[in-house]
Amino acid sequence: MTYSLNFAAVWRSFDLLLQGLALSLGLAVVAILAGCVIGLITAFGLVSKSGFFRKPAGLYVTIIRNTPILVLVLFSYFALPELGVRLGKIESFVLTLAIYSGAYLAEVFRGGLIAIPPGQREAGLAIGLTEMQIRTSIIIPLMLRNVLPSLGSTMISLFKDTSLAAAIAVPELTFEARKINVETFRVIETWIVASCLYVATCSLLAALMRAVERRLAVPR
Amino acid sequence: MTNLLEIRDLHKRYGTVEVLKGVDCSMRQGDVISIIGSSGSGKTTMLRCINMLEEFQGGTISIDGQEIGYETVGGVRRRKPEREIARQRALTGMAFQQFNLFPHMTAAGNVMLGLVKVKKMSRDEARGLAEKWLDRVGLLSRKDHYPGQLSGGQQQRVAIARAIAMNPKLMLFDEVTSALDPELVNEVLQVIKGLAEDGMSMLIVTHEMRFAYEVSSRVIFMNQGRIGEEGNPREMFLKPKTERLAEFLKTSTFN
Numbered sequence: 459m460t461y462s463l464n465f466a467a468v469w470r471s472f473d474l475l476l477q478g479l480a481l482s483l484g485l486a487v488v489a490i491l492a493g494c495v496i497g498l499i500t501a502f503g504l505v506s507k508s509g510f511f512r513k514p515a516g517l518y519v520t521i522i523r524n525t526p527i528l529v530l531v532l533f534s535y536f537a538l539p540e541l542g543v544r545l546g547k548i549e550s551f552v553l554t555l556a557i558y559s560g561a562y563l564a565e566v567f568r569g570g571l572i573a574i575p576p577g578q579r580e581a582g583l584a585i586g587l588t589e590m591q592i593r594t595s596i597i598i599p600l601m602l603r604n605v606l607p608s609l610g611s612t613m614i615s616l617f618k619d620t621s622l623a624a625a626i627a628v629p630e631l632t633f634e635a636r637k638i639n640v641e642t643f644r645v646i647e648t649w650i651v652a653s654c655l656y657v658a659t660c661s662l663l664a665a666l667m668r669a670v671e672r673r674l675a676v677p678r
Numbered sequence: 679m680t681n682l683l684e685i686r687d688l689h690k691r692y693g694t695v696e697v698l699k700g701v702d703c704s705m706r707q708g709d710v711i712s713i714i715g716s717s718g719s720g721k722t723t724m725l726r727c728i729n730m731l732e733e734f735q736g737g738t739i740s741i742d743g744q745e746i747g748y749e750t751v752g753g754v755r756r757r758k759p760e761r762e763i764a765r766q767r768a769l770t771g772m773a774f775q776q777f778n779l780f781p782h783m784t785a786a787g788n789v790m791l792g793l794v795k796v797k798k799m800s801r802d803e804a805r806g807l808a809e810k811w812l813d814r815v816g817l818l819s820r821k822d823h824y825p826g827q828l829s830g831g832q833q834q835r836v837a838i839a840r841a842i843a844m845n846p847k848l849m850l851f852d853e854v855t856s857a858l859d860p861e862l863v864n865e866v867l868q869v870i871k872g873l874a875e876d877g878m879s880m881l882i883v884t885h886e887m888r889f890a891y892e893v894s895s896r897v898i899f900m901n902q903g904r905i906g907e908e909g910n911p912r913e914m915f916l917k918p919k920t921e922r923l924a925e926f927l928k929t930s931t932f933n
């Protein structure tokens with residue numbers, strides 16, 4: 459092996475990587491926020507007694523979770539225009555990741571919902587709260603506390619999935635790294651630096667989620 | 679004068695199993711009625727029908743003359759709209775065997791929730807009332823504690839304060855001491871006794887026979903989904919008329 463490490467070429471393009479990282483984060487934040495809303499609604503559908511809500515929710519989760527995300531990304535960017543839905547690269551990817559994360563988050567939230575004792579809802583009913591008030595004041599706050607540990611790792615994994623946007627040339631971190639790699643031929647250096655940026659960002663995300671967990675912990 | 683509570687021919691089925699087979703019961707303002715009976719006799723189910731935590735298939739329940747949960751329109755019996763049922767549930771307060779305090783809220787927060795969301799009070803007004811009732815159950819000093827930081831007896835007293843603060847016309851107690859360690863039972867019973875002395879109308883499902891004897895104006899003995907016997911506590915406990923009640927009393931501890 460005669461490869462000698464030289465990071466200089468990568469550092470020269472470091473701002474490109476940072477721009478890429480910023481876009482990755484942007485994609486993830488918008489998609490996951492939308493995914494949380496989709497996931498929450500779907501989770502209530504999944505635990506509903508009525509098949510009218512439960513079946514479509516189940517179908518959505520089944521289809522989306524059992525399709526590789528790369529296939530979904532390619533489908534929405536290349537196949538949807540053929541069906542008359544024309545979206546930009548970024549919009550198409552955010553939409554895909556939102557729908558994809560919605561399905562995963564729905565399952566995470568469902569786990570948190572079924573762990574809540576039925577007595578909580580009954581106590582809410584007994585003081586005259588409506589089902590919607592019970593959801594917003596009691597069920598959702600308790601569910602979030604239940605799911606925070608697994609929510610953190612789901613979010614990290616969804617953030618990393620933004621790298622798949624490189625497949626449709628969205629200029630996020632992985633795409634920029636590949637460009638630098640091609641232009642400079644510094645293969646090892648480029649991918650080491652890109653990996654480090656992912657690791658650092660994910661670690662920060664994990665620390666943030668743990669802080670939220672501590673903040674919301676119920677004293678006992 | 680209309681009765682506070684009027685139950686007529688109450689029928690309740692779970693699938694094909696009939697757990698209430700025609701219960702009639704009426705109650706006036708200020709009555710304290712204990713409901714006793716072996717497990718599976720339908721006493722808790724009856725209580726839960728009164729605030730629509732259980733649906734029921736036949737009969738009527740009225741509080742202050744208004745029919746609870748169902749209405750009959752053009753000969754068809756149907757469930758009232760959820761908003762109306764929620765409003766009717768606030769006519770009664772309920773304390774549960776498992777307390778069911780909201781674990782993410784302080785003691786005061788638990789009491790305030792219904793005042794703010796249902797009674798539409800301001801937070802300050804609600805806090806004042808919550809503190810008044812927590813003081814009443816002897817827990818003002820614990821108002822900022824979370825349920826997980828309180829003993830079982832304290833949690834149950836907060837749960838009673840939460841129900842009473844809503845100013846219900848009728849309090850429902852569902853085996854409120856059954857999940858407590860023996861040394862914590864008394865503090866909860868004392869609170870209920872105090873409410874009885876204030877003239878609160880109460881329906882109490884209980885296994886505490888001595889307590890039922892002391893606090894009740896009337897006792898109902900439930901047996902296999904029907905009222906087996908009812909009367910004043912003295913007659914019921916000392917001179918049971920039916921074989922079933924005599925047998926039941928023999929197997930329960932009266933201390």
